[in-house]
Amino acid sequence: MALTFQTDDWQSYKMDYGQPHRELEPLEKEIAVVDAALGALREAGVLPRTSYDQAKMLAHRKAVAELFEIPWTAITPRMQRLLYAINAIAQPQNVIAAGVFCGNTFISNAGAAVGPGASYTAKSLIGVEIKPNEAERAERNVRRIDPTGVARVVAADAIEVCRNFPVPIHLLYLDADGGPGVGKGIYLTILQAALDKLPPGAIVLAHNSVNGAGQLQRYFAFVRDKASFGESVNVILDGEGLEVTVR
Numbered sequence: 001m002a003l004t005f006q007t008d009d010w011q012s013y014k015m016d017y018g019q020p021h022r023e024l025e026p027l028e029k030e031i032a033v034v035d036a037a038l039g040a041l042r043e044a045g046v047l048p049r050t051s052y053d054q055a056k057m058l059a060h061r062k063a064v065a066e067l068f069e070i071p072w073t074a075i076t077p078r079m080q081r082l083l084y085a086i087n088a089i090a091q092p093q094n095v096i097a098a099g100v101f102c103g104n105t106f107i108s109n110a111g112a113a114v115g116p117g118a119s120y121t122a123k124s125l126i127g128v129e130i131k132p133n134e135a136e137r138a139e140r141n142v143r144r145i146d147p148t149g150v151a152r153v154v155a156a157d158a159i160e161v162c163r164n165f166p167v168p169i170h171l172l173y174l175d176a177d178g179g180p181g182v183g184k185g186i187y188l189t190i191l192q193a194a195l196d197k198l199p200p201g202a203i204v205l206a207h208n209s210v211n212g213a214g215q216l217q218r219y220f221a222f223v224r225d226k227a228s229f230g231e232s233v234n235v236i237l238d239g240e241g242l243e244v245t246v247r
């Protein structure tokens with residue numbers, strides 16, 4: 001049986017993809033929902049604790065709103081907070097984010113270690129985007145928040161980057177779209193390319209566990225199989241969803 005965390009209101013909690021910074025609910029409600037999700041992840045043994053720096057999360061959000069060019073995004077405020085919190089709690093040294101488009105998804109992860117929301121020190125945070133012009137914009141966006149270069153975006157195929165990555169990957173974030181006929185099915189190919197670089201305790205995050213579920217059935221079967229992974233929880237707090245898996 002798949003482990004699931006689900007809010008009562010995930011179907012009515014909706015964003016306008018063209019208005020990424022619009023508040024959808026009172027902040028206290030957003031924090032409570034994400035706290036409950038983090039509690040479920042702790043209970044499942046995916047995370048060691050649930051606490052993270054609330055003020056730094058808001059500093060991260062403010063910097064993204066002020067400095068990023070975002071044509072559209074499907075990252076809701078709840079998802080932005082959840083991604084930030086998972087990274088702030090797990091403190092991954094090396095991160096790969098696959099399919100980052102304009103970089104908003106990537107910085108929701110990396111912002112826990114760079115820029116005004118930084119709450120730990122990481123080694124290498126890499127966003128991978130296959131379309132060169134999108135990668136260029138994402139890199140431009142990320143540079144405005146992180147002048148150090150710890151977080152950076154490369155124009156490449158995430159499958160190749162994972163296959164050739166020379167050091168352990170402590171957190172892998174999946175958001176690539178393989179196009180007609182493949183779509184989110186590409187997650188499994190990217191994960192398999194990264195598999196031997198994921199140490200015990202590594203975290204794998206898969207966006208679109210709800211609205212991409214049709215294309216993710218083989219991915220779900222793989223990450224929910226104890227032969228390769230520890231626990232896996234489908235976190236459903238918006239219409240996109242996030243499958244959170246620990247190695």
Ligand SMILES: C[S@@+](CC[C@H](N)C(=O)[O-])C[C@H]1O[C@@H](n2cnc3c(N)ncnc32)[C@H](O)[C@@H]1O
Pocket residue numbers: 072073074075098099100101102104105128129130131134156157158159175176177178179186207
């Ligand atoms: C739909 S977007 C993700 C958007 C994100 N959910 C958001 O809300 O901002 C998926 C991105 O994955 C990229 N992509 C597709 N295949 C890829 C691959 N093999 N490696 C890296 N990026 C890839 C696409 O070019 C596209 O920009």
